[in-house]
Amino acid sequence: MNPAIGYTAIVGVALVSALIGFYGLRVSRTTSDFYVASRTVRPWWNASAIGGEYLSAASFLGVAGLILLTGSAALWFPIGYTAGYLMLLLFVAAPLRRSGAYTIPDFTEARLESPWARRVTSLLVIVIGWFYIVPQLQGAALTVRITTGLPSWVGSVAVAVIVAVVVAAGGMRSITFVQAFQFWLKLTALAVPVIALLLVVGGGEPPAQLTPAEAFPPSAGPGDLDVYRTVSLMVALLLGTLGLPHVLVRFYTNPDGVAARRTTVIVLVLLSVFYLFPTIFGFLGRAFAPDLAASGEADALILLLPERLVPGPIGDVLTALVIAGAFAAFLSTSSGLVISLAGVISQDLLGGSVRGFRIAAIVSTVVPLLVALATESSGLAGSVGLVFAFTASTLCPVLILGIWWRGLTSRGAIAGMLTGAVLSGAAILGGPFVATSVPLIAPYLEQPAAWTVPLAVIVIVTVSRLDRRGTPAGTDAFLTRLHVPER
Amino acid sequence: MPESTLLAAALGVVGGALAVGLVVFLRRIVLASKELGTDAERATYQTLHLASRAAKHLRGGGGEAEVLRAGRHLRALLGCESLAIVDRTGRVTVDGDDAVRAVAADLAAAAIASGKPQVQRHLSIGASETDAIVAPVLGSAGPFGAIVAFSTPVRAGLVRATGEVADWVAAQVELGELDASRTALAEAEVRALRAQISPHFIYNSLNAIASFINTDPAKARELVLEFADFTRYSFRRHGDFTTVAEELRSIDSYLRLERARFGDRLTVTLQIAPEVLSTVVPFLSIQPLVENAVRHGLESKEGGGRIAITAADSGAFAELTVEDDGVGIDPETLARALAGDPSTGEHVGLRNVDARLRQVYGDEHGLVVETNVGAGTLVRMRVPKAGPKRDGRTTP
Numbered sequence: 001m002n003p004a005i006g007y008t009a010i011v012g013v014a015l016v017s018a019l020i021g022f023y024g025l026r027v028s029r030t031t032s033d034f035y036v037a038s039r040t041v042r043p044w045w046n047a048s049a050i051g052g053e054y055l056s057a058a059s060f061l062g063v064a065g066l067i068l069l070t071g072s073a074a075l076w077f078p079i080g081y082t083a084g085y086l087m088l089l090l091f092v093a094a095p096l097r098r099s100g101a102y103t104i105p106d107f108t109e110a111r112l113e114s115p116w117a118r119r120v121t122s123l124l125v126i127v128i129g130w131f132y133i134v135p136q137l138q139g140a141a142l143t144v145r146i147t148t149g150l151p152s153w154v155g156s157v158a159v160a161v162i163v164a165v166v167v168a169a170g171g172m173r174s175i176t177f178v179q180a181f182q183f184w185l186k187l188t189a190l191a192v193p194v195i196a197l198l199l200v201v202g203g204g205e206p207p208a209q210l211t212p213a214e215a216f217p218p219s220a221g222p223g224d225l226d227v228y229r230t231v232s233l234m235v236a237l238l239l240g241t242l243g244l245p246h247v248l249v250r251f252y253t254n255p256d257g258v259a260a261r262r263t264t265v266i267v268l269v270l271l272s273v274f275y276l277f278p279t280i281f282g283f284l285g286r287a288f289a290p291d292l293a294a295s296g297e298a299d300a301l302i303l304l305l306p307e308r309l310v311p312g313p314i315g316d317v318l319t320a321l322v323i324a325g326a327f328a329a330f331l332s333t334s335s336g337l338v339i340s341l342a343g344v345i346s347q348d349l350l351g352g353s354v355r356g357f358r359i360a361a362i363v364s365t366v367v368p369l370l371v372a373l374a375t376e377s378s379g380l381a382g383s384v385g386l387v388f389a390f391t392a393s394t395l396c397p398v399l400i401l402g403i404w405w406r407g408l409t410s411r412g413a414i415a416g417m418l419t420g421a422v423l424s425g426a427a428i429l430g431g432p433f434v435a436t437s438v439p440l441i442a443p444y445l446e447q448p449a450a451w452t453v454p455l456a457v458i459v460i461v462t463v464s465r466l467d468r469r470g471t472p473a474g475t476d477a478f479l480t481r482l483h484v485p486e487r
Numbered sequence: 488m489p490e491s492t493l494l495a496a497a498l499g500v501v502g503g504a505l506a507v508g509l510v511v512f513l514r515r516i517v518l519a520s521k522e523l524g525t526d527a528e529r530a531t532y533q534t535l536h537l538a539s540r541a542a543k544h545l546r547g548g549g550g551e552a553e554v555l556r557a558g559r560h561l562r563a564l565l566g567c568e569s570l571a572i573v574d575r576t577g578r579v580t581v582d583g584d585d586a587v588r589a590v591a592a593d594l595a596a597a598a599i600a601s602g603k604p605q606v607q608r609h610l611s612i613g614a615s616e617t618d619a620i621v622a623p624v625l626g627s628a629g630p631f632g633a634i635v636a637f638s639t640p641v642r643a644g645l646v647r648a649t650g651e652v653a654d655w656v657a658a659q660v661e662l663g664e665l666d667a668s669r670t671a672l673a674e675a676e677v678r679a680l681r682a683q684i685s686p687h688f689i690y691n692s693l694n695a696i697a698s699f700i701n702t703d704p705a706k707a708r709e710l711v712l713e714f715a716d717f718t719r720y721s722f723r724r725h726g727d728f729t730t731v732a733e734e735l736r737s738i739d740s741y742l743r744l745e746r747a748r749f750g751d752r753l754t755v756t757l758q759i760a761p762e763v764l765s766t767v768v769p770f771l772s773i774q775p776l777v778e779n780a781v782r783h784g785l786e787s788k789e790g791g792g793r794i795a796i797t798a799a800d801s802g803a804f805a806e807l808t809v810e811d812d813g814v815g816i817d818p819e820t821l822a823r824a825l826a827g828d829p830s831t832g833e834h835v836g837l838r839n840v841d842a843r844l845r846q847v848y849g850d851e852h853g854l855v856v857e858t859n860v861g862a863g864t865l866v867r868m869r870v871p872k873a874g875p876k877r878d879g880r881t882t883p
Contacts, residue, residue: 040732041761100767102803102873110875174760175800252872253762255732343803351851352871357802371496429497469552478875 005316006147009323013185014162017331020178021166040255041176047266049176050250052183054081054267055274056132056333057139060186060326062381063275065298067282068289069379071220073230074282077381078275080234080388082268084241089264092242094257095403095482102252103344104245104395111402113472114410120417122348124394125245127421128387129341130368132244133334135383137372139299140330146300147323156372159327163334164365167342168358175339176253182332183270189325190277193306193318197284200310208287215287229447233385236449240388243395245344246336256486281305299380302326338364386428393420393452397460403482405461406475412464420456424448537564538655545656546663558582561656565648567636568617571595574632586612587619587637594621595633602630604650606641620646622653624660631660673846684721685836688744688778695747710747716740721771728877731798731805732764734773738796741774745781752791753781763798763805767874769843775836776809776854776866783833784813784864804869812863821856837866844868847877 041049059081066074101107104125109118137156144155201208208215241247254260285292285301289308292301303326306318342360350356377383397420398413431445444451464471524532541560547553554572562570562582569583571591579592590610598605598621607619618641624631634656636649692714699707717740720733735757746753777796785792795810816834824834825841841854848870858864 039761040764045761100874100877102871106873106875170799170801174762176760176762253765255730255765339802347803347871352804353851354801354869357804374496 002316003148005320006144006323009147009320010144010158010327013324013327013331017178017182017328018162018166020181021174040259041253043254043259043263043266045176045180046250046253046259046263047270048180048183049253050179050247050263050267051270051274052179052181052186052328052332053246053250053336054244054271054333055183055186055329056384057136057326057329058380058384059275059278060190060329061139061142061299061302062135062379062384063278064281064285064301066379066381067279068285068293068298068301071216071286072222073220073225074381075279076230076233077237077385078279080237081241082271082275083234084238084388085264085268085271087238088242088247089261089268091400092248092403093251093260093264096248096399097251097254097260098257098482098484098486099478100481103249103340103347104243104399105344105348108398108402108413111472111475111478112408112410112413113474114414117410117413119348120414121395121398122344124417124421125344126341126364128243128391128395129245129337129344129364130371131390132246132384132387133337133365133368134372134375135377135380135387136330136334136337137369138375138377138383139326139380141372142299142377143303143323143326143330146297146303147319153373156369159330159334160365160369163331163338164362167335167338167365168361170354175336176250179250179332179336182328185328186325186332187270187274187277189321189328190274190281190302193322194277194280194284196314196318197306197309198280201284201288206288206309210287210290212287215290216283226443228450229443232389232443232447232450235453236385236389236392236447239392239396239449239453240390242399243391245340246333249340249343250336258486278302284309299377334365389447389449389452390421390424390428392449393424393456397453397457401457401460403479406479407464407471408460409464409467409469409471411467411469412460412462415463416456416460419459420452423455424452427452534564537561542659545659546666554580555582561634561652562636565636565645565652567638567645567649569637571635571637572632573635575630583637584612587617587635590619591635591637594619594635595623597621598623598633599630604646604653606646608641610637612637620649622649624653624657626657626661631657676842676846678727684718685778687782691748692744695744699747706747710744713740713743717744721774723770727770728767728874729770730764731766731768731773731807734768734771735759735764735796735798737771738774738777741777749781749785749791753785754791754793756793756795758795758797758799760798760800762800763807763872766805766870766872767877768805768807768870769840769847772840772843772868773807773809775840776868779834779836779866780809780811780813780864782836783816784811786813788813801869803873804871806867806869808865808867810863810865815860815862815864816856816858817860818858821858825854825856840868844870 059078063074063077066077096107099107099110101110105118105122108121109115137159140155140159141152142155144150144158145152148154251260251263254263281302285298285305289301289305292298292304297304302322303319306322307315309315310318338361341364342357345360345364346352346356350360394417397416398408401408402413427445427448431442431448435442435445537560541557541564544553544557544560554574558570558572558580559582561572567583569581569587571582571587572580573591573595574580577592577596579588579595581588581591590612594605594607602623602625604620604622607621609616610619617637617639620636620638620641621633622636623633634649634653636645638645692710696707696710696714699710717737720737720740742753742755773796777794780794785794792812795808797806797808797810799806821834821837823830824838827838827842837854837856845853852869852871855867855869856864857867
């Protein structure tokens with residue numbers, strides 16, 4: 001592959017994002033603009049920004065790679081990633097916005113009136129954020145290695161440095177417009193190549209490497225699903241979305257609960273449209289590039305397929321577009337995560353000063369960078385799926401019970417979060433070793449959400465019921481504020 | 488490779504946590520053995536420790552749970568079998584044997600009426616007999632309630648100790664009331680500080696409108712409506728908080744009125760990050776800064792000037808600035824004005840906003856002012872976005 005295409009695309013995306021970040025403020029010089037400048041963000045913009053922040057390396061590269069590897073079982077990933085917003089719409093979006101909390105730790109502290117609940121939540125948010133950034137950096141390493149031929153670590157370091165510098169320098173003065181731009185860039189970067197490839201393939205040239213029967217064997221079809229794994233994955237993805245720190249802070253930009261709900265509906269539509277394209281990429285890959293699955297480069301499918309099917313300058317343009325979209329995915333998700341992590345770290349540990357925010361921004365990029373450099377990617381969609389399982393077992397039960405159950409106490413919440421964290425953390429980190437010796441329990445360790453989430457909920461409810469201190473004094477007032485509509 | 492690295496990382500974390508726990512544990516043992524001291528020292532320490540723990544709950548305002556916890560510490564302090572705390576309204580909180588509840592209420596009522604500690608012997612509680620000491624808790628403005636200690640048999644030491652504890656409890660409760668009234672005072676001060684619309688501004692605006700009535704009636708009408716909008720917002724009664732968006736709308740009305748006087752001499756630039764528009768801020772906290780810029784920065788300067796208002800997103804905070812290129816303020820005068828010196832009356836708007844920001848968000852979130860004579864003024868405020876306890880809705 002011509003490295004110049006890769007460099008141009010990567011530098012272009014980084015520059016445009018930084019420029020929008022710096023100059024994307026609304027400026028008014030005449031009185032008549034005043035009203036426009038002080039108007040809150042429309043749900044459409046906000047929904048685009050949430051999409052931009054949410055669609056990470058796992059969605060852009062990982063889903064297609066996983067379809068290439070495992071067939072229709074991988075289709076559950078885009079379904080779960082999207083349907084998580086249905087849960088958000090039904091249970092969380094409007095009440096959380098009305099609470100006035102900016103981050104999840106703010107919410108738990110206000111709801112449970114306990115600084116310890118806040119500390120535990122902050123700790124979990126930081127851990128989740130770090131492990132969510134790791135796959136982004138691994139995706140960047142893969143993309144740089146495939147498209148420019150440079151060593152892998154260059155990609156991780158480049159993304160980490162760009163994100164740390166832009167965030168620490170206060171470059172994201174208006175993150176909504178940057179993220180909204182990144183969403184539409186990502187959508188274009190997949191939609192245009194997919195349509196072009198379908199047109200080319202529809203003409204019969206080049207011929208598919210595998211016949212339909214070989215490319216889509218029944219063993220990779222929906223008839224061969226493992227029920228437990230699928231259910232557990234869906235629990236993780238549906239509930240995990242509720243606790244993602246970088247997604248929830250975006251809801252604060254909505255002026256009220258009604259706008260928060262409307263935004264969520266639009267996000268659902270945008271994501272449904274988006275996930276059509278990586279899915280088609282995956283299916284094309286099964287027929288036209290089956291060798292990638294064998295060589296362990298499945299996640300690079302989206303980067304390599306346009307050039308293989310359409311050689312020449314048009315192929316180069318399509319490749320550049322795809323690389324730009326992939327980098328938009330790494331940059332937007334990591335910068336969104338780093339901003340919310342730096343906010344939590346600086347507020348809880350460094351007193352909330354500007355300097356503290358800068359230090360926190362650098363810390364929250366360096367730690368995942370070290371992890372990303374020390375480990376190798378074992379499938380982007382899969383590793384993000386595990387972060388979802390962890391989030392679903394820790395933050396999600398507390399968030400939902402905190403909004404909908406008045407009996408929740410701080411001791412119950414802390415006990416539940418720690419139980420969920422220990423169980424799902426042990427299953428995710430220790431699972432691979434135990435599974436080799438006891439293959440019978442392997443699926444329960446690989447997809448732990450189906451048993452860790454209910455256990456966490458049971459612990460929360462039991463401990464809350466037994467807590468002699470009872471519910472916090474302000475519970476009723478706070479719940480009223482969450483659930484009574486603004487007008 | 489990745490599995491082994493993950494395992495190493497997990498082991499490292501667990502090992503590190505265990506090591507830290509061990510060090511903390513050993514340190515505690517070493518410190519404890521070194522500082523045990525004589526029996527008398529330990530007893531003093533034990534007494535003071537229980538007293539300080541009880542004090543925290545006694546000052547908390549007298550909720551049932553708080554009194555219950557204080558009672559547990561007080562019972563340990565006195566070493567009696569059961570302890571009842573009876574408050575002014577006759578509510579009894581018992582730590583120990585709950586059967587003493589009814590007896591405690593009667594004893595307390597008698598002690599409060601007499602105002603003196605009393606000892607009652609051979610009270611029958613259920614099947615058993617016990618002695619009791621009742622000590623009224625007397626504040627400077629009358630009795631708060633009484634403490635009833637049950638023990639078999641009651642010794643003289645316990646009688647004296649109960650009396651002392653009752654006096655000490657009275658002092659703690661009074662301190663708690665003092666705390667509460669200090670908080671109430673601070674809140675009242677903030678209410679009083681709530682920025683008031685300046686009479687100068689009303690006078691100037693009405694004059695400006697009057698000058699347009701004949702020459703440009705349409706504009707005069709528009710200005711009157713603007714004036715109505717501005718005053719309705721400023722005279723709003725309910726709610727101490729508002730959103731940045733609402734505050735900007737009020738600033739817009741204010742600037743339109745000022746422009747009627749200044750005309751083209753006043754240029755305003757606005758840079759707003761939409762993320763901060765829904766941030767909840769104290770009511771009328773930005774508008775006075777703009778008014779200050781117009782009043783003290785530009786009015787006294789020939790040829791008018793420029794005002795720049797920015798609102799930027801900064802992680803979990805919103806950063807708002809108001810800058811003018813006017814005559815500036817002498818830093819010493821400003822420092823005295825912000826410290827509350829009444830002789831520097833003209834900067835009362837800044838002082839007012841500063842005091843309210845400090846009251847609401849803490850001292851580190853006061854106004855930051857960069858200025859010098861002739862160098863313009865830049866006022867900056869940094870407020871947290873999260874406000875679960877602050878409701879900025881306009882409809883209550």
